[in-house]
Structure formats: C-alpha cells, structure tokens
Amino acid sequence: MAVTIHPSAIVDPKAILEDGVSIGAFSIVGPNVHIGARTQVGPHCMIDGHTRIGEDNVFYRFCSIGGMPQDKKYANEPTRLEIGDRNMVREYVTFNTGTVQDVGVTRLGSDNWVMAYVHVAHDCQIGNQAILANGVQMGGHVHIGDWAIIGGLAAIHQFGKVGAHAMVGGSSAVHKDVPPYVMASGNPCIPVGINVEGLKRRGFSSEEVSALRDAYKIIYRRGLSIVEAREQLVQRLTDEPAVANAIQRLVQFLDASDRGIIRS
Structure with a gap:
C-alpha cells in the first residue's frame, strides 16, 4: 500500500x-x-x-x-x-x-x-x-492499567496509579491510587465497589468475581490497616489457588503504591 x-x-x-x-x-x-x-x-x-x-x-x-x-x-x-x-x-x-x-x-x-x-x-x-x-x-x-476506564473530565494527580480493570467516574479528582478492579468516583475520589459488570464482560469466572468482592471487603470494610489487609490477601493466595492471579494483582498493586490508595 x-x-x-x-x-x-x-x-x-x-x-x-x-x-x-x-x-x-x-x-x-x-x-x-x-x-x-x-x-x-x-x-x-x-x-x-x-x-x-x-x-x-x-x-x-x-x-x-x-x-x-x-x-x-x-x-x-x-x-x-x-x-x-x-x-x-x-x-x-x-x-x-x-x-x-x-x-x-x-x-x-x-x-x-x-x-x-x-x-x-x-x-x-x-x-x-x-x-x-x-x-x-x-x-x-501517571500509570493506567489494562482495561481501565476513566470517565470524562476526571483529573489524575501526578504519580497517581489506576489499576487494571478499574473504573473511575466522570469529573472525579483522583489524588490517591485506585486499586485494580475497583470502581471509584467523587472529589475526592473514593471507592464505591468492585467493577463486577466489567469483569464479567471480560471473562472473569464467578469464583474470581466472588473472591474479588471478598478482597474489597478486606481492604475497605473491616477496619484493617493496609498492612493487615495485605496479610489477609496473601493468605488467600495459598487458600484459593483458582483465584490467585486476580488476588496477586491486588497485592502487587498495594506493594507498588507510593501515594497510598483511595479510602472510604
């Protein structure tokens, strides 16, 4: 041509x-x-x-x-x-x-x-x-992971990270890192759940989606520090090898986060 x-x-x-x-x-x-x-x-x-x-x-x-x-x-x-x-x-x-x-x-x-x-x-x-x-x-x-979706007019602070399969709502101000699989929105940007529909569309199994729901609760709903939450996620890698890849991505993201992750 x-x-x-x-x-x-x-x-x-x-x-x-x-x-x-x-x-x-x-x-x-x-x-x-x-x-x-x-x-x-x-x-x-x-x-x-x-x-x-x-x-x-x-x-x-x-x-x-x-x-x-x-x-x-x-x-x-x-x-x-x-x-x-x-x-x-x-x-x-x-x-x-x-x-x-x-x-x-x-x-x-x-x-x-x-x-x-x-x-x-x-x-x-x-x-x-x-x-x-x-x-x-x-x-x-700024680092944006695979399959992430960033809504219109969102602003991401320098050195910020948005993990794979995450979804950030429109007009959000992202001052901290958004972990993989998480839906987030607002100013300041806060977590609002797991991107369940997106994960299903991309072929994640029901076991993986369920495990990620539980992982979200570990990070955001049990009053744990990030260190404590990470320890529990690492334990799940051993207990549930079928979902290890999905959980491992979360652990690696927590380890690599310099600015800290968004919190409720």
Missing part, C-alpha cells in the same frame, strides 16, 4: 512512514517520527519529538502528538513517546514525551480508545484496552 500525503501537509524527509500511512491536510510530521503501517493521521495534526507509532492507529483531526514535556526541568533531552497499535485518538488530544527524571518515555499501549481533549503528560504509562473519556487530564508520571 502506498503512503498518502495531502499536498498541504508538511512531512520532514527524515520521518519514516511505513506502507499505507496517510497524512491529512495541513498536518505536520517532524524528523524524528516513525509511523507504522496503515496508521491514519487526520487534518491539522502535529506529530513531532522522538515519537514512534505502531500500526493501524487513527489520529483524528487537531491532535498534538510528541510535544515537549510541560516540565520546567526539561532541557531539550531526546526523550521519547511510544504508541502501540490500533489506538483511536480523537480530536485535540495531546501526548507529551518523557523526561530524564523518570524512564524518559511516555507510553500508550495498544487497542486504547482516547476521546477528545484528553491530555497525557510526560512519563505517563498507559496499558492496553483502556478507555479515556472526553477531557481526562493526567499529571506527569
């Missing part, structure tokens, strides 16, 4: 465009950009920085991809942005490159749905199959 570039677009000769890439009217592609096969770049997009984009992505009109970090410490280091495959990125979305104070790269995985006006700041790490609704705003260094 041939590369298609609108006559009004500006593509630096050093940019690499794989087979089937299309570049829309008035879009600009910088010299350190690599765009994978069949990716579509709509009109009035800007893709620059040290940016590598995978295959079959769609960047709708007016996106700004690969811009420098909004960080006063940034001193023109060649930090990067990496984007996987089959992502839908809607209008006015911004992705910034990383900083040397972190891993030096901002990442978006594959099969994500990123709606209009979303801002993904420097060093954010987003997994696969996530949904970021209109106007989601992330500070730097």
